Structures are given as C-alpha cells and as structure tokens.
Amino acid sequence: GAVVSQHPSWVICKSGTSVKIECRSLDFQATTMFWYRQFPKQSLMLMATSNEGSKATYEQGVEKDKFLINHASLTLSTLTVTSAHPEDSSFYICSARAGGRNNEQFFGPGTRLTVL
Amino acid sequence: AQSVSQHNHHVILSEAASLELGCNYSYGGTVNLFWYVQYPGQHLQLLLKYFSGDPLVKGIKGFEAEFIKSKFSFNLRKPSVQWSDTAEYFCAVNAPESGAGSYQLTFGKGTKLSVIP
Numbered sequence: 001g002a003v004v005s006q007h008p009s010w011v012i013c014k015s016g017t018s019v020k021i022e023c024r025s026l027d028f029q030a031t032t033m034f035w036y037r038q039f040p041k042q043s044l045m046l047m048a049t050s051n052e053g054s055k056a057t058y059e060q061g062v063e064k065d066k067f068l069i070n071h072a073s074l075t076l077s078t079l080t081v082t083s084a085h086p087e088d089s090s091f092y093i094c095s096a097r098a099g100g101r102n103n104e105q106f107f108g109p110g111t112r113l114t115v116l
Numbered sequence: 117a118q119s120v121s122q123h124n125h126h127v128i129l130s131e132a133a134s135l136e137l138g139c140n141y142s143y144g145g146t147v148n149l150f151w152y153v154q155y156p157g158q159h160l161q162l163l164l165k166y167f168s169g170d171p172l173v174k175g176i177k178g179f180e181a182e183f184i185k186s187k188f189s190f191n192l193r194k195p196s197v198q199w200s201d202t203a204e205y206f207c208a209v210n211a212p213e214s215g216a217g218s219y220q221l222t223f224g225k226g227t228k229l230s231v232i233p
Contacts, residue, residue, distance in 0.1 A: 004159075032219055041125075043206065043225040044160075093160070097219055105221060107152075107160035 002028045004096050006108035013084055014116055021079045021111045023094030029074035030096035034105060035067075038091040050077050084115040118143035118209050122224035129197050130232050137192040137227050139181075139207035148210040149190040150221065151181055155203045163205070166190065177201070199233045 003026040013019050023033060032051050036044040048064075050056040050071035058064045066088075068080040077096075081088055091112050095105040123138040141147060151163040164175025171183040181192045190207060207224040 034220065041225075043223040044221075046220055046222070049220060095160075095221075104150075104162060104165065105219075106162075109159040 002026075002096070002098065002106040004030075004094065004106045004108040006092075006094055006111050008111060009109060010112040010114075012114045012116065015085050016083055018080055018082045019084055019113060021081075021092055021094075021113075023077045023079070023096070023108050025075045025096040025098075025106070028096075028098045028106075030077075031074065031099035032097040033071055033077040034095045034097070035069060035077075035079050036093045036095070038093060038110070044093060047079075081113065084113070086115045089113055089115045118147070118211050118222045120207055120209050120222050120224035122205075122207055122227050124227045125225070126228045126230070128230045128232065131199055132196050135192070135194040135197045135201070135229070137205055137207075137229070139190045139192065139224060140188050141190065141207075141209045141222075142188060143209065143211050145211055146213050148212055149181070149183060150208040150210070151175065151179070151190070151192050152206045152208060152223075153203045154206065154226075160206065163192070197229070197231050199231045202229060202231045204228045 005024045007022045035047045038044050047062045048056045048058045050069050052071050052074050056069035071077040093110040095107045097105050119142045121140050149166040152160045153163050154160050164173050166173045166183045174180045179194050204226045206226045208221040
C-alpha cells in the first residue's frame with residue numbers, strides 16, 4: 001500500500017524559533033498533499049492543501065505567513081512553523097493523494113511539536 | 117461547507133460484543149464517505165470508504181458501514197469486537213463536486229473504542 005512518512009516524529013523547540021516538518025510519499029507520486037493539526041481529544045483540522053509546484057491554499061483562520069508550506073516535488077511537502085510559540089504546540093499530520101478519480105488520502109504518522 | 121458529527125466520544129465494550137459507531141454528516145450534495153482508524157501510537161489507516169453503488173460497504177478486519185442517504189448517516193458496525201480493535205475511529209466526508217478543494221476531507225471528532233478482554 002501507499003506509504004507516507006513524516007520527519008521528525010517529534011520536536012521540542014524554544015519559543016521564537018522556526019521548525020520544519022517534512023512529509024514524503026515513499027512509493028507513489030502525490031499530486032496533492034494536505035496538512036492537518038490535531039489537538040488532544042479533538043478531530044483533525046485541515047490547515048492547508050498544497051499541489052505540487054503551486055502555492056498552498058490555506059483554510060480560514062490559518063496564518064499563511066506563520067505556517068509556510070512548500071510542495072517542491074511530487075513526493076515531498078514541507079511545513080515550516082515560523083517563530084513558534086507555545087500555542088503552536090500540537091500534533092501535525094500530513095496526508096497525500098495520488099491523483100486521478102481516487103479520492104483516498106494516505107496519512108503520515110504525525111509530528112508532535114512542543115514549543116517551550 | 118460540510119460537517120461531520122460522531123455521537124459517541126468513548127465507547128467501552130467487552131470482547132465479542134457488537135459495535136455500532138454513529139456518524140452523521142451535513143451536506144446536500146454528492147459525498148464520499150470514509151472511516152479511518154488510529155491504533156495507539158500509529159497513524160491513521162483507512163478502514164473502508166463509500167463512493168457510489170451498494171450502500172453497504174465492507175472494509176478490512178470485519179468492519180462494515182451502511183450509507184443511508186435519507187438520514188445523512190454512515191454508521192460503522194462490527195458484529196463481534198476483539199481486544200485488538202481498541203483504537204480511535206474517525207468518520208470523514210469529502211464533497212467531490214464542491215469545486216476548489218474538492219478532495220479535502222472533513223473529519224468528525226472521533227470515537228475512542230476500548231475493548232475489555
């Protein structure tokens with residue numbers, strides 16, 4: 001089956017620093033990648049949708065200058081949390097869609113971000 | 117915009133009991149429906165999906181779900197649960213004809229299932 005990886009799996013950083021999270025589709029080309037945020041005991045909230053080679057589309061309320069998304073290739077998307085603050089601490093999950101009429105998304109294992 | 121509600125936050129069952137997890141969505145157009153499972157410490161995995169055709173969908177590990185359009189529901193069922201089914205279950209909906217972002221998934225808040233041996 002399709003595999004999506006994320007790196008790192010967890011990260012702890014100081015307030016004010018920037019953190020980059022990578023999302024890779026390992027055995028397929030992902031035309032679209034999605035970034036979600038999950039708070040404890042909450043559902044996954046879509047942050048943004050990115051298509052390879054174009055700018056990401058952000059959901060309402062998500063600051064595009066704070067959460068920078070780059071989808072440079074068909075197998076890699078990155079999310080950079082700039083000037084992170086404690087309220088940015090969360091579980092960030094990416095998913096990837098292979099394209100065509102199949103709407104199935106394959107999810108990465110998530111990245112736990114803790115901002116001190 | 118579509119929304120998804122899952123009625124139960126936490127369900128506790130004994131092994132061999134039957135399971136039904138509720139899921140309702142709000143969207144008037146065509147929908148694709150999904151159930152995902154997240155085992156402890158693992159990533160989300162697809163259990164089953166409905167795109168069209170037979171409204172009774174069978175998935176992996178003995179799970180099934182029934183799409184009832186008139187009730188906007190897509191409840192997940194399993195006749196006999198096992199301890200290994202302990203996990204969190206998420207219902208999700210996608211509206212393929214909604215234009216921009218038509219591949220996006222909207223998730224419910226999840227239902228935690230605990231199966232007691």
